[in-house]
Amino acid sequence: TQLLEQSPQFLSIQEGENLTVYCNSSSVFSSLQWYRQEPGEGPVLLVTVVTGGEVKKLKRLTFQFGDARKDSSLHITAAQPGDTGLYLCAGPLSLSSARQLTFGSGTQLTVLP
Amino acid sequence: EAGVTQSPTHLIKTRGQQATLRCSPISGHTSVYWYQQALGLGLQFLLWYDEGEERNRGNFPPRFSGRQFPNYSSELNVNALELEDSALYLCASSWDGNSYNEQFFGPGTRLTVL
Numbered sequence: 001t002q003l004l005e006q007s008p009q010f011l012s013i014q015e016g017e018n019l020t021v022y023c024n025s026s027s028v029f030s031s032l033q034w035y036r037q038e039p040g041e042g043p044v045l046l047v048t049v050v051t052g053g054e055v056k057k058l059k060r061l062t063f064q065f066g067d068a069r070k071d072s073s074l075h076i077t078a079a080q081p082g083d084t085g086l087y088l089c090a091g092p093l094s095l096s097s098a099r100q101l102t103f104g105s106g107t108q109l110t111v112l113p
Numbered sequence: 114e115a116g117v118t119q120s121p122t123h124l125i126k127t128r129g130q131q132a133t134l135r136c137s138p139i140s141g142h143t144s145v146y147w148y149q150q151a152l153g154l155g156l157q158f159l160l161w162y163d164e165g166e167e168r169n170r171g172n173f174p175p176r177f178s179g180r181q182f183p184n185y186s187s188e189l190n191v192n193a194l195e196l197e198d199s200a201l202y203l204c205a206s207s208w209d210g211n212s213y214n215e216q217f218f219g220p221g222t223r224l225t226v227l
Binding site for chain 2: 031033035040041042043044045048050088090092093099100101102103104105106
Protein backbone atom coordinates (compact mmCIF):
# COMPACT_ATOMS: atom_id res chain seq x y z
CA THR A 1 0.00 0.00 0.00
CA GLN A 2 1.31 3.40 -0.97
CA LEU A 3 0.92 6.14 1.61
CA LEU A 4 0.48 9.87 1.17
CA GLU A 5 1.45 12.49 3.72
CA GLN A 6 0.11 16.01 3.55
CA SER A 7 1.49 19.14 5.14
CA PRO A 8 0.71 21.32 6.81
CA GLN A 9 -2.24 19.72 8.56
CA PHE A 10 -3.80 23.11 9.34
CA LEU A 11 -3.25 26.49 7.71
CA SER A 12 -4.93 29.78 8.52
CA ILE A 13 -4.13 32.82 6.42
CA GLN A 14 -5.50 36.25 5.56
CA GLU A 15 -7.31 36.98 2.33
CA GLY A 16 -4.89 37.95 -0.41
CA GLU A 17 -1.95 35.87 0.83
CA ASN A 18 -0.29 33.11 -1.15
CA LEU A 19 0.15 29.58 0.14
CA THR A 20 1.49 26.17 -0.79
CA VAL A 21 0.43 22.79 0.53
CA TYR A 22 2.27 19.56 -0.03
CA CYS A 23 1.56 15.91 -0.67
CA ASN A 24 4.51 13.54 -0.25
CA SER A 25 5.20 9.85 -0.50
CA SER A 26 8.14 7.48 -0.50
CA SER A 27 6.47 5.60 -3.36
CA VAL A 28 6.12 6.44 -7.03
CA PHE A 29 2.58 7.17 -8.16
CA SER A 30 1.34 6.80 -11.72
CA SER A 31 -0.98 9.75 -11.08
CA LEU A 32 -2.20 11.96 -8.27
CA GLN A 33 -5.48 13.72 -7.76
CA TRP A 34 -6.40 16.76 -5.68
CA TYR A 35 -9.82 17.20 -4.13
CA ARG A 36 -11.35 20.03 -2.12
CA GLN A 37 -13.98 19.36 0.51
CA GLU A 38 -16.09 22.19 1.86
CA PRO A 39 -17.87 21.90 5.21
CA GLY A 40 -20.91 19.64 5.03
CA GLU A 41 -20.14 18.40 1.53
CA GLY A 42 -18.28 15.59 -0.16
CA PRO A 43 -14.87 16.08 -1.78
CA VAL A 44 -14.84 17.55 -5.28
CA LEU A 45 -12.14 16.63 -7.78
CA LEU A 46 -9.99 19.61 -8.75
CA VAL A 47 -7.31 18.10 -10.95
CA THR A 48 -5.42 14.95 -11.92
CA VAL A 49 -1.68 15.10 -12.64
CA VAL A 50 -0.11 12.23 -14.52
CA THR A 51 3.30 13.22 -15.88
CA GLY A 52 6.41 13.87 -13.80
CA GLY A 53 7.08 17.61 -13.69
CA GLU A 54 3.60 18.43 -14.95
CA VAL A 55 2.08 21.78 -13.97
CA LYS A 56 -1.64 22.42 -14.21
CA LYS A 57 -3.43 25.66 -13.48
CA LEU A 58 -7.01 26.14 -12.39
CA LYS A 59 -7.60 29.89 -12.08
CA ARG A 60 -5.58 30.90 -8.99
CA LEU A 61 -4.61 27.31 -8.16
CA THR A 62 -1.40 25.79 -9.53
CA PHE A 63 -0.75 22.08 -9.18
CA GLN A 64 2.62 20.46 -9.74
CA PHE A 65 3.61 16.83 -9.91
CA GLY A 66 7.18 16.11 -8.83
CA ASP A 67 9.70 14.99 -11.41
CA ALA A 68 10.03 11.61 -9.67
CA ARG A 69 6.23 11.32 -9.26
CA LYS A 70 6.56 10.91 -5.50
CA ASP A 71 5.17 14.28 -4.51
CA SER A 72 2.83 17.05 -5.52
CA SER A 73 2.12 20.58 -4.46
CA LEU A 74 -0.80 22.96 -4.64
CA HIS A 75 -0.11 26.69 -4.72
CA ILE A 76 -2.90 29.21 -4.27
CA THR A 77 -2.32 32.81 -5.28
CA ALA A 78 -4.20 35.62 -3.58
CA ALA A 79 -6.32 33.31 -1.46
CA GLN A 80 -9.98 34.14 -0.96
CA PRO A 81 -12.43 33.06 1.75
CA GLY A 82 -14.08 30.81 -0.84
CA ASP A 83 -10.88 28.76 -0.95
CA THR A 84 -11.54 27.62 2.61
CA GLY A 85 -11.83 23.87 2.84
CA LEU A 86 -10.05 20.57 3.29
CA TYR A 87 -7.60 19.83 0.50
CA LEU A 88 -6.97 16.15 -0.10
CA CYS A 89 -4.52 14.42 -2.39
CA ALA A 90 -5.14 10.88 -3.57
CA GLY A 91 -3.44 8.29 -5.70
CA PRO A 92 -3.76 4.66 -6.73
CA LEU A 93 -3.62 2.34 -3.71
CA SER A 94 -0.96 0.18 -5.30
CA LEU A 95 0.55 -0.65 -8.65
CA SER A 96 -1.80 -3.62 -8.89
CA SER A 97 -4.90 -1.81 -7.66
CA ALA A 98 -5.23 1.33 -9.76
CA ARG A 99 -9.01 1.26 -9.37
CA GLN A 100 -8.77 2.00 -5.69
CA LEU A 101 -7.44 5.24 -4.25
CA THR A 102 -5.53 6.03 -1.11
CA PHE A 103 -6.06 9.48 0.37
CA GLY A 104 -3.78 11.73 2.35
CA SER A 105 -5.01 13.05 5.67
CA GLY A 106 -5.58 16.50 4.17
CA THR A 107 -4.73 20.13 4.77
CA GLN A 108 -7.45 22.17 6.44
CA LEU A 109 -7.21 25.67 4.96
CA THR A 110 -8.98 28.66 6.45
CA VAL A 111 -8.85 31.98 4.63
CA LEU A 112 -9.88 34.86 6.82
CA PRO A 113 -11.54 37.94 5.27
CA GLU B 114 -26.75 14.94 -15.04
CA ALA B 115 -27.52 14.03 -11.42
CA GLY B 116 -24.58 13.55 -9.09
CA VAL B 117 -24.05 10.93 -6.44
CA THR B 118 -26.86 10.96 -3.92
CA GLN B 119 -26.84 9.63 -0.37
CA SER B 120 -29.55 9.10 2.19
CA PRO B 121 -30.28 9.91 4.87
CA THR B 122 -28.39 13.16 5.38
CA HIS B 123 -28.24 12.63 9.11
CA LEU B 124 -28.77 9.53 11.20
CA ILE B 125 -28.84 9.28 14.97
CA LYS B 126 -28.59 5.89 16.62
CA THR B 127 -27.75 4.48 20.01
CA ARG B 128 -25.03 2.02 20.89
CA GLY B 129 -25.80 -1.52 19.80
CA GLN B 130 -28.30 -0.53 17.12
CA GLN B 131 -27.89 -1.08 13.40
CA ALA B 132 -27.58 1.62 10.74
CA THR B 133 -28.26 1.42 7.01
CA LEU B 134 -26.89 4.06 4.67
CA ARG B 135 -27.76 4.31 0.99
CA CYS B 136 -25.98 5.57 -2.10
CA SER B 137 -26.99 6.08 -5.73
CA PRO B 138 -24.07 6.52 -8.14
CA ILE B 139 -23.94 8.72 -11.19
CA SER B 140 -25.74 7.13 -14.11
CA GLY B 141 -23.33 4.90 -16.02
CA HIS B 142 -20.95 4.44 -13.09
CA THR B 143 -20.56 0.84 -12.02
CA SER B 144 -18.20 1.21 -9.07
CA VAL B 145 -19.21 2.44 -5.65
CA TYR B 146 -16.74 3.21 -2.87
CA TRP B 147 -17.54 3.81 0.78
CA TYR B 148 -15.35 5.89 3.07
CA GLN B 149 -15.46 6.87 6.72
CA GLN B 150 -14.36 10.37 7.63
CA ALA B 151 -14.02 11.22 11.29
CA LEU B 152 -13.43 14.71 12.68
CA GLY B 153 -13.25 16.36 9.24
CA LEU B 154 -9.93 14.69 8.49
CA GLY B 155 -8.79 12.21 5.86
CA LEU B 156 -10.85 9.49 4.32
CA GLN B 157 -10.58 5.91 5.51
CA PHE B 158 -11.49 3.37 2.85
CA LEU B 159 -14.29 1.00 3.86
CA LEU B 160 -15.60 -0.96 0.88
CA TRP B 161 -15.48 -1.09 -2.90
CA TYR B 162 -18.24 -2.61 -5.01
CA ASP B 163 -18.13 -3.10 -8.74
CA GLU B 164 -20.66 -4.82 -10.96
CA GLY B 165 -22.48 -6.14 -7.91
CA GLU B 166 -19.43 -7.72 -6.33
CA GLU B 167 -17.37 -6.70 -3.31
CA ARG B 168 -13.89 -6.05 -4.72
CA ASN B 169 -12.05 -5.01 -1.60
CA ARG B 170 -12.58 -3.88 1.96
CA GLY B 171 -10.54 -1.71 4.25
CA ASN B 172 -9.29 -2.43 7.74
CA PHE B 173 -12.70 -2.38 9.42
CA PRO B 174 -14.44 -5.09 11.48
CA PRO B 175 -16.98 -7.43 9.86
CA ARG B 176 -19.88 -5.53 11.42
CA PHE B 177 -19.33 -3.07 8.55
CA SER B 178 -20.88 -4.66 5.49
CA GLY B 179 -22.79 -3.72 2.40
CA ARG B 180 -24.00 -4.69 -0.99
CA GLN B 181 -24.52 -3.37 -4.46
CA PHE B 182 -27.79 -3.80 -6.28
CA PRO B 183 -28.36 -4.57 -9.99
CA ASN B 184 -28.97 -0.87 -10.65
CA TYR B 185 -25.52 -0.18 -9.11
CA SER B 186 -26.90 1.60 -6.07
CA SER B 187 -25.41 0.47 -2.81
CA GLU B 188 -26.08 0.30 0.87
CA LEU B 189 -23.73 0.22 3.82
CA ASN B 190 -24.79 -1.58 6.96
CA VAL B 191 -23.17 -1.06 10.33
CA ASN B 192 -24.20 -3.52 13.02
CA ALA B 193 -23.73 -3.31 16.78
CA LEU B 194 -22.97 0.40 16.61
CA GLU B 195 -20.23 1.78 18.82
CA LEU B 196 -19.62 5.38 19.87
CA GLU B 197 -16.51 5.58 17.69
CA ASP B 198 -18.59 4.81 14.60
CA SER B 199 -19.80 8.40 14.73
CA ALA B 200 -18.50 9.94 11.53
CA LEU B 201 -19.34 11.23 8.09
CA TYR B 202 -19.82 8.33 5.69
CA LEU B 203 -19.06 9.21 2.11
CA CYS B 204 -19.97 7.33 -1.01
CA ALA B 205 -18.16 7.84 -4.31
CA SER B 206 -18.71 6.41 -7.75
CA SER B 207 -16.51 5.82 -10.75
CA TRP B 208 -16.70 4.02 -14.04
CA ASP B 209 -14.78 1.24 -15.72
CA GLY B 210 -12.34 2.69 -18.23
CA ASN B 211 -11.62 5.72 -16.08
CA SER B 212 -7.86 5.53 -16.41
CA TYR B 213 -7.09 7.40 -13.20
CA ASN B 214 -10.13 6.27 -11.22
CA GLU B 215 -11.28 9.79 -10.58
CA GLN B 216 -14.07 9.52 -8.05
CA PHE B 217 -17.22 11.53 -7.66
CA PHE B 218 -18.54 11.94 -4.16
CA GLY B 219 -21.93 12.34 -2.63
CA PRO B 220 -22.62 14.79 0.21
CA GLY B 221 -22.32 12.09 2.85
CA THR B 222 -24.39 10.74 5.71
CA ARG B 223 -23.56 12.07 9.14
CA LEU B 224 -23.95 9.20 11.60
CA THR B 225 -24.10 10.00 15.28
CA VAL B 226 -24.04 7.19 17.81
CA LEU B 227 -25.20 8.10 21.30
